[in-house]
Amino acid sequence: MTENTIVDAVVIGTGAGGAPLLARLAMAGLKVVVLEAGKFWKATEDFATDERAQDFLFWNDERLSAGNDPIAFGRNNSGTGVGGSTLHYTAYTPRLQPDDLRLRTDFGVSEDWPLDYQRDIEPYYDELEQFLGVSGPAQYPWGPIRKTSYRYGPLPVNGAGRLMEKGCRELGIRTSPAANAALSAPQFQEGYGWRSACTNRGFCQAGCNNGAKASMDVTFIPLAIQHGAEVRAECFVTGFERDSQGRITAVVYEQDGQEQRQRCLNVFLCAGAIETPRLLLINNVANSSQQVGRNLMAHTALQIWGEFEQEMQPWRGIPGAVISEDTHRPAEADFVGGYLLQSIGVMPVTYASQLARGRGLWGQSLHEAMSRYNHVAGINIMGECLPYEHNFLELSDEKDSRGLPKPRVHFSMGENEERLTSHANQIMREVWAAAGARNLWAFPRNAHIIGTARMGTDRETAVVDPNGRSFDIPNLYISDSSTFPSALSVNPALTIMALSLRTADNFLKS
Amino acid sequence: MENTSLSGSVLDLINSDHVTPATRNALQNRLNQPPITEPKFFDEKQFKRLQLTCNQLIIRLNKEPIDIAGPIDIRLANGITNGWRYDDLPNDGEAYRLFLTGINQTAEALFDHSFETITTEQRDAVLRAVQQGEATGPAWQNLPTDRFFEELLTEVTEVYYSHPLAQQQIGYTGMADQ
Numbered sequence: 001m002t003e004n005t006i007v008d009a010v011v012i013g014t015g016a017g018g019a020p021l022l023a024r025l026a027m028a029g030l031k032v033v034v035l036e037a038g039k040f041w042k043a044t045e046d047f048a049t050d051e052r053a054q055d056f057l058f059w060n061d062e063r064l065s066a067g068n069d070p071i072a073f074g075r076n077n078s079g080t081g082v083g084g085s086t087l088h089y090t091a092y093t094p095r096l097q098p099d100d101l102r103l104r105t106d107f108g109v110s111e112d113w114p115l116d117y118q119r120d121i122e123p124y125y126d127e128l129e130q131f132l133g134v135s136g137p138a139q140y141p142w143g144p145i146r147k148t149s150y151r152y153g154p155l156p157v158n159g160a161g162r163l164m165e166k167g168c169r170e171l172g173i174r175t176s177p178a179a180n181a182a183l184s185a186p187q188f189q190e191g192y193g194w195r196s197a198c199t200n201r202g203f204c205q206a207g208c209n210n211g212a213k214a215s216m217d218v219t220f221i222p223l224a225i226q227h228g229a230e231v232r233a234e235c236f237v238t239g240f241e242r243d244s245q246g247r248i249t250a251v252v253y254e255q256d257g258q259e260q261r262q263r264c265l266n267v268f269l270c271a272g273a274i275e276t277p278r279l280l281l282i283n284n285v286a287n288s289s290q291q292v293g294r295n296l297m298a299h300t301a302l303q304i305w306g307e308f309e310q311e312m313q314p315w316r317g318i319p320g321a322v323i324s325e326d327t328h329r330p331a332e333a334d335f336v337g338g339y340l341l342q343s344i345g346v347m348p349v350t351y352a353s354q355l356a357r358g359r360g361l362w363g364q365s366l367h368e369a370m371s372r373y374n375h376v377a378g379i380n381i382m383g384e385c386l387p388y389e390h391n392f393l394e395l396s397d398e399k400d401s402r403g404l405p406k407p408r409v410h411f412s413m414g415e416n417e418e419r420l421t422s423h424a425n426q427i428m429r430e431v432w433a434a435a436g437a438r439n440l441w442a443f444p445r446n447a448h449i450i451g452t453a454r455m456g457t458d459r460e461t462a463v464v465d466p467n468g469r470s471f472d473i474p475n476l477y478i479s480d481s482s483t484f485p486s487a488l489s490v491n492p493a494l495t496i497m498a499l500s501l502r503t504a505d506n507f508l509k510s
Numbered sequence: 511m512e513n514t515s516l517s518g519s520v521l522d523l524i525n526s527d528h529v530t531p532a533t534r535n536a537l538q539n540r541l542n543q544p545p546i547t548e549p550k551f552f553d554e555k556q557f558k559r560l561q562l563t564c565n566q567l568i569i570r571l572n573k574e575p576i577d578i579a580g581p582i583d584i585r586l587a588n589g590i591t592n593g594w595r596y597d598d599l600p601n602d603g604e605a606y607r608l609f610l611t612g613i614n615q616t617a618e619a620l621f622d623h624s625f626e627t628i629t630t631e632q633r634d635a636v637l638r639a640v641q642q643g644e645a646t647g648p649a650w651q652n653l654p655t656d657r658f659f660e661e662l663l664t665e666v667t668e669v670y671y672s673h674p675l676a677q678q679q680i681g682y683t684g685m686a687d688q
Contacts, residue, residue: 046532049687052672053536058593066597074593201687209530209687315684348682349671356667357660360641362567363634370671374681401589408597 007031010251010264012237012279015084016496017480018270019216019224020128024504026227033230033262035253037275038080040233041087043217047209051349054206057081057088061400063274067391068412071298071446075205075350078274082233083217085272086493090204091181091213092320093134093494094340095125097143097328100488103384107336109416110386111485114457114466122147124498129179132214132497133187133195136179142325152184155198158317160377163308164343165322167379167435173427178323178342181214181494191222202315202345235260238404239283240267247475254402266475266507270500273449273482274393278407280453280463281395286470291463293393295454297487298411298446300383302421303344303354304428306437307375314376319345327381327427328489335419337384338489341428344378351376358443372439379432381424385446385487386416393452411446448492453482468503479503520678520685528686537674537685546580550587551603556610557583559625563613566633567666574675581669582606592665596657608653609662613640615647 008030011022018034025032039056041047048054059078065071079085098117103110115121126148128134136150154177157165161177168175182198189195195211195218204213211218225231234255241250241261250263269276277293280286324341346354355361355369390412395405413421421444429440456462459471464483470476479500481492488495523529524537549557557579564578586603599605616636617625625633639645641663643656670676674685 048532048536049530049685050533050536050672052540052668053533055592060591060593062591063594064597065594070596072594074591078593199688202684203687209532311681313684315682348677348680348684349668352667352671353664356663360660360663362637362663362667363569366567366667367569367571370680 004263006263006265007033008264009266009268010035010262011268011270012251013084013270013272013275013480014082014216014221014231015079015270015272015480016086016216016493017272017500018084018268019220020497020500021268021270021479021504022229023220023224023227024501025508026224026229028508031228032224033232034224035235035237035251035262036082036231036233037236038082038233040082040231041217043207043209044211047207049201049203049206049209051206051347057207062406064396064398064406064408065411066408067410069446071409071411071449073274076445077298077447077449078272082221082231083215086215087207087217088205089215089493090319092342092491093129093132093179093181094323094325094490095143096121096488096490096495097325099329100486100490103337103486109336111454111456113485114455117144120502121495121498124501125494127501128494128497132181132219133183134179134181134214135184137177140179141174141176142328150179154178155180155182155184155318155321156200157321158200158202158345159312160314160343160345160379161317161321163377163435163437164341164379164431167431167433168324170434171430173324173326173341173431175322175324178320180318180320182208182318183212189219189222191226192218198318200317202317202319203347204319205350206347236402237271237279238402240285246473248473266477268477268479268503270479272480273452274407274409276478276480276482277393277452278395282404286463286472286476288472289460289463291454291461293452295387295451296391296393296409296411297385297387297450299385299448299450299487300339300413300417300421300424301380301445301447302424302428303378303380303443303445304425304432304440305376305378305443306432306440307372308377308436308438309375311374312377313374314345314351315347317345327424330423333423335416335423336386337416337420339381339383339420339424340490341431342380342382344380346376346378348373354443359441377437379428381428382447382489382491383420383424384416384489385450386414387451387486388414413446448481450481450484450487450492453478454485455483456485467506468499477503477507520674523683523686524674528688530688533685533687540673543577545575545577546583549583551583552610556607559610559613560606562625562633563637564666566630566637567663568670571679574673574679576670576673576676578666578669582665595661596654598654599658599661600652605653605658605661608649609640609658612645612647612649612653612655613637615649616640616645619646
């Protein structure tokens with residue numbers, strides 16, 4: 001392809017927001033190029049079962065974290081490489097519940113989504129769960145009655161999952177094996193070949209090495225390539241060229257230290273809820289609403305850890321094996337929204353790191369706590385977070401190695417997040433105590449960045465319309481968690497993919 | 511596969527066919543890395559002080575030869591970060607240097623001796639003061655001490671527990687990945 005070729009679309013980013021629509025556009029016969037900042041790995045050969053060796057999966061350009069509850073990035077909230085953050089997501093794929101889309105209606109705060117669950121989201125969930133090969137229970141106890149079954153039976157429940165089942169049973173809390181986008185049986189994937197079944201290696205967060213986990217590099221990306229899409233890895237987008245009407249005519253990027261440009265008719269920006277607003281702010285585009293970088297949300301994600309008599313092998317098995325959504329809208333809650341409960345396994349360096357950061361243990365006390373690593377199991381939440389004026393992303397004066405301003409992210413939990421977390425803290429401690437845990441300790445955290453280029457029907461208060469199209473630049477679309485009007489009380493990956501497919505379908509119709 | 515091949519040491523396990531080539535390469539590279547003796551980022555005095563600090567933070571029961579200060583020096587010399595930092599901390603390299611100056615000032619203030627010449631109990635007291643945000647000395651004016659201590663302790667802990675010999679100590683056998 002020469003520099004002057006005009007493609008139908010340039011997609012920026014290959015994660016859960018970019019890869020599905022890339023495949024959809026390619027399958028419709030469009031000429032599409034995707035630009036990805038990171039490398040194109042071959043997981044079956046390149047990925048080690050070793051946390052430190054896998055550091056390359058994370059976006060390790062420095063971000064500045066401010067506010068009362070500064071957000072950790074790197075391995076917590078970022079990703080790079082073809083596949084984006086799906087290379088290290090845990091594959092946890094719960095569906096949102098319809099009332100997640102109506103916080104404003106139900107509680108008078110946050111925002112309603114300008115979408116209808118049955119019309120705009122559910123059909124894509126049905127499609128995605130089949131395509132990705134989601135493993136899950138025959139009957140899922142929460143949410144609307146499903147039109148389809150999960151494609152495969154649930155993955156084996158690991159030690160932490162069995163303890164959560166036990167603790168919850170004693171307290172009368174319902175549990176279920178969780179839906180995970182990792183195969184419990186082999187699956188043929190168009191453009192890729194056979195993906196193996198999960199071997200319960202437990203290193204989802206350090207990259208799956210056998211294709212069992214439905215990351216984008218083994219699902220939508222090969223499908224897109226099969227249908228003619230071109231993947232350009234190690235290309236970092238820095239800006240846009242625009243015509244006199246403001247439409248984007250080319251995407252400008254760095255490759256091997258050289259500036260390049262790709263002419264195009266349309267752009268799909270899918271760089272995640274930090275790099276998407278950062279790129280828009282650096283170029284001062286698509287921001288007549290002044291909402292780019294604002295409304296930043298991050299799920300409340302408190303973890304409770306405990307030690308058990310028996311050996312747990314906490315690194316084994318799908319990390320999030322068991323779920324409960326009985327806390328989706330808890331009775332007599334003194335907060336807005338709710339959360340899900342999830343059992344969690346943990347890799348050794350991650351656990352050691354959290355002991356250091358969360359408890360400040362060192363010397364003899366660290367040694368003793370780590371000597372009990374093999375007896376550890378965890379439980380955590382994924383909970384609602386409201387948008388606030390005080391939580392936002394801005395460009396700092398400090399420059400990165402490319403000379404671009406580093407992002408500064410301000411985050412402080414509000415009263416609602418404090419109350420929700422306090423409620424969850426008590427329930428999780430009760431569950432873990434009922435399961436037989438000793439030496440309980442809490443690790444506070446926030447996960448998943450959301451909302452920094454919000455979707456809405458009013459161009460005064462939103463960055464993109466309900467199809468993801470920029471109000472300001474008619475040939476610019478945004479597809480990632482930055483468009484979410486509210487945070488949801490579930491993990492976002494499946495919903496990001498659903499909106500990605502929907503954006504592509506509506507684009508193709510127009 | 512659990513434990514059956516771990517009758518010997520983790521070294522036997524790594525060389526067995528229970529471990530994929532990618533994992534074996536990663537772990538052997540780490541095992542074969544000689545300890546850094548000529549730092550590139552720190553000067554010799556700073557580096558020695560960092561090593562002393564690591565020895566306070568991490569207990570090596572069996573005297574495992576695990577270099578912790580070396581990988582930190584390499585990271586800082588190469589300008590690599592973990593993807594974020596607290597907004598109120600200076601950049602990682604500057605923060606480490608301030609810390610290494612600061613603990614000596616605190617040692618002098620508390621015990622009238624340099625960090626190198628006080629006892630290990632006294633070094634513990636210095637580090638405890640830093641962790642609790644109570645350390646004294648001009649270097650701390652520009653560094654929120656408790657927050658930097660969290661960063662330091664996290665990095666030291668991650669480097670140590672990434673080493674197969676440390677992982678063996680805690681009963682971890684997950685490197686057996688096939």
